[in-house]
Amino acid sequence: MNRRYDRKKTGCALILLILTLLFGGCMGNSKDEDITQESQTKPLITIGFSQIGSESDWRMASTRSVLEAFVAKEGYSLIYNDGQQKQENQIKAIREFIDQDVDYILLDPCVETGWDSALSEAKEAGIPVIVYDRCVKVADDSLYTAWIGSDFYLEGQRACRWLSEYLKSIGYTGEVNIVDIQGTLGSSAQMGRTDALMDAVRLNPRWHLLGQETGDFTTAKGKEVMEKMLIKHGGNIDIVYCENDNEAYGALEAIKNAGYGIGNDFRTREMMVMSFDATREGLKLTEEGSIAVNTECSPLYGPKLKNMIDALEAGQKLPAKTYIEEEQFSHFDAVNKVRIEGKSYEVTPVTDAIIEEREY
Numbered sequence: 508m509n510r511r512y513d514r515k516k517t518g519c520a521l522i523l524l525i526l527t528l529l530f531g532g533c534m535g536n537s538k539d540e541d542i543t544q545e546s547q548t549k550p551l552i553t554i555g556f557s558q559i560g561s562e563s564d565w566r567m568a569s570t571r572s573v574l575e576a577f578v579a580k581e582g583y584s585l586i587y588n589d590g591q592q593k594q595e596n597q598i599k600a601i602r603e604f605i606d607q608d609v610d611y612i613l614l615d616p617c618v619e620t621g622w623d624s625a626l627s628e629a630k631e632a633g634i635p636v637i638v639y640d641r642c643v644k645v646a647d648d649s650l651y652t653a654w655i656g657s658d659f660y661l662e663g664q665r666a667c668r669w670l671s672e673y674l675k676s677i678g679y680t681g682e683v684n685i686v687d688i689q690g691t692l693g694s695s696a697q698m699g700r701t702d703a704l705m706d707a708v709r710l711n712p713r714w715h716l717l718g719q720e721t722g723d724f725t726t727a728k729g730k731e732v733m734e735k736m737l738i739k740h741g742g743n744i745d746i747v748y749c750e751n752d753n754e755a756y757g758a759l760e761a762i763k764n765a766g767y768g769i770g771n772d773f774r775t776r777e778m779m780v781m782s783f784d785a786t787r788e789g790l791k792l793t794e795e796g797s798i799a800v801n802t803e804c805s806p807l808y809g810p811k812l813k814n815m816i817d818a819l820e821a822g823q824k825l826p827a828k829t830y831i832e833e834e835q836f837s838h839f840d841a842v843n844k845v846r847i848e849g850k851s852y853e854v855t856p857v858t859d860a861i862i863e864e865r866e867y
Contacts (some may be wrong), residue, residue: 509816538697544692546795550821551584555604556613559641560592563724563753565784568867569640569806573613576809583813592617592691603627605632610635611816614651617642618693626650637825639808639814641695653825655811657833659696663703665835665852666781666802668845670746672709673771673799676841681773683714683745686736688722688729688758690750696804697721700750700783717744722754729757737765742776752789752801760799769797771839785836787865796838801857803833806867836861 554577558570570587577583579582586609588600594617604612605628612634616622622643626648627650635652642654674683687704692695701719717740722729729749736744747762749755762769762778770777782789785803792798815825835845840856855861 508620510512515591517615524604536633552582553609554585554611554613555581555609555684556585556587557597557600558588559590559592559615559617561589562592563751564786564788565751565804565806569808572807572809573812576813590617594618594621605629605634607633610726613812614638615640616643617691619695623650628847635819636810639812648827650832653815653827655829655831658830659699660703661847662783662804663700665845666800666848667707668847669800669835669837669842669854670781672842672845673839679773684717684743685714685746685748686740686744687718687719687748688732688750688754689719690724691845692721702820704748722757724751724753726753726757729754730761733758742767744778745773746781747778749780749782752782752784752786755789771799786867787862790836790857790862793836793838794862802835805833806830808834840862
């Protein structure tokens with residue numbers, strides 16, 4: 508049970524008692540003054556926010572979105588903790604939030620497993636936990652109130668289907684050699700995007716996965732992994748499947764430094780880079796052709812999370828899982844849609860207007 512409701516009742520009763528004692532004899536107060544006094548004395552809703560870290564442009568945009576949504580003028584007090592990409596830091600933060608008696612906890616988990624104990628403690632304390640972006644895998648799903656985020660496997664499916672359709676559109680029927688710069692191992696985003704690629708490789712006999720290694724969703728590690736891939740496989744690489752934009756930035760730098768071309772002409776040993784996130788910088792690189800296709804993963808969760816907590820405050824029940832709608836962008840206009848399990852998804856060529864409108 509959420510202690511927030513008990514505290515609200517107790518708090519309101521105390522406030523009414525104090526106001527009655529202080530102002531009971533004053534008959535001249537207007538209705539507007541009463542409303543002002545009530546708003547000034549209404550306690551703020553306290554949110555404990557455990558973020559993975561600040562490893563990428565996407566992550567920083569996600570953090571900013573949440574911080575901007577939960578502000579005092581909206582009735583919130585937010586306690587922010589940067590986990591620095593370590594699960595032990597996030598678990599420690601959850602326990603500190605419990606000790607601080609927060610009303611709600613927001614968790615973007617660095618990995619899927621290992622949360623049972625901390626979430627059990629939050630449940631026992633009566634504090635609702637909303638998990639967002641990445642998922643958690645626990646023995647009892649009632650340990651958290653709700654999850655909202657992306658379908659990472661679908662993102663990967665859309666990217667791989669685009670590649671398949673694009674190769675058909677240019678009449679390429681040769682072998683396709685792929686390297687995969689994975690995200691943080693064990694994270695929902697990494698597992699979904701990696702699994703989709705692995706399944707696509709199994710379904711396409713001419714696709715070959717030359718290598719896989721984690722780039723931890725960072726530019727520096729993405730560059731390091733790409734350098735190793737180039738030493739090992741050299742000009743045999745056709746496709747570089749980067750599991751986020753920051754990894755793509757690093758991979759592009761490594762490819763250029765090694766003297767290889769970037770594009771779609773595999774016969775001249777150009778390498779095609781694919782990415783996820785569709786950040787403003789990522790879309791700029793997509794427009795210029797450095798990134799061929801960029802599948803969106805929106806970081807703008809702040810307003811959505813606020814709506815969820817507002818609903819809980821109003822006594823409403825949240826759906827257990829909510830998937831957000833996302834787009835897909837390409838440098839090329841040869842493929843304008845992809846079809847996954849009977850459903851069609853649009854692919855939009857990047858323009859200056861799209862980049863200008865991007866919030867992150």
